[in-house]
């Protein structure tokens with residue numbers, strides 16, 4: 001199954017936070033955005049818009065806000081000291097170091113794609129009250145992931161990030177986006193990975209899957 005090219009791309013898509021200087025072509029970004037647009041959304045509402053940032057000055061401003069947001073977020077992180085095994089500990093340490101690196105070098109990524117979500121009424125109501133049909137952002141993140149998977153298929157690395165939301169007002173003002181109409185769903189840096197793509201450490205699917213009834217498991221897939 002994993003010899004299938006699409007499955008192989010999905011399995012080796014992970015957060016890439018270190019990039020080479022190699023430029024990313026606008027045409028490549030456009031392919032990824034067309035793939036993003038094919039994602040599903042509730043009622044086909046498609047609440048997403050994109051701002052692609054390649055201008056060094058704008059990237060630099062976004063980079064400063066990203067670092068400020070990450071610095072603040074990082075101080076809230078409790079130090080994790082208990083791990084299942086050394087592989088998990090090493091993976092955690094690498095992730096922390098890579099996140100810090102991205103916060104210090106965001107503007108060096110060849111392109112930054114800001115995924116916006118329209119602020120539109122989303123909770124339907126009838127005589128019985130409001131209906132929970134799921135959150136509106138559930139209609140944006142499939143597009144973000146489609147973008148990341150398409151990028152991977154083109155040999156480009158991405159990382160889905162959200163801490164920039166801490167500075168939504170400043171970032172939207174910099175981009176000229178009306179804050180009363182949009183919020184930031186994600187900021188995704190794009191570039192050639194400085195390292196290699198690989199299969200990230202995750203819980204095995206079998207460990208979190210139940211068949212027909214909660215508790216009925218099938219080991220080993």
Ligand SMILES: Cc1cc2nc3c(=O)[nH]c(=O)nc-3n(C[C@H](O)[C@H](O)[C@H](O)COP(=O)(O)O)c2cc1C
Nearest residue numbers: 013014015095099102159160161162163164200201
């Ligand atoms: C909703 C969401 C928000 C995230 N926000 C950030 C972020 O702000 N900064 C960051 O460096 N990574 C962010 N990540 C990336 C995760 O940290 C990453 O997917 C996770 O550590 C697994 O990394 P791996 O694919 O390399 O194993 C976010 C991921 C998701 C799904």
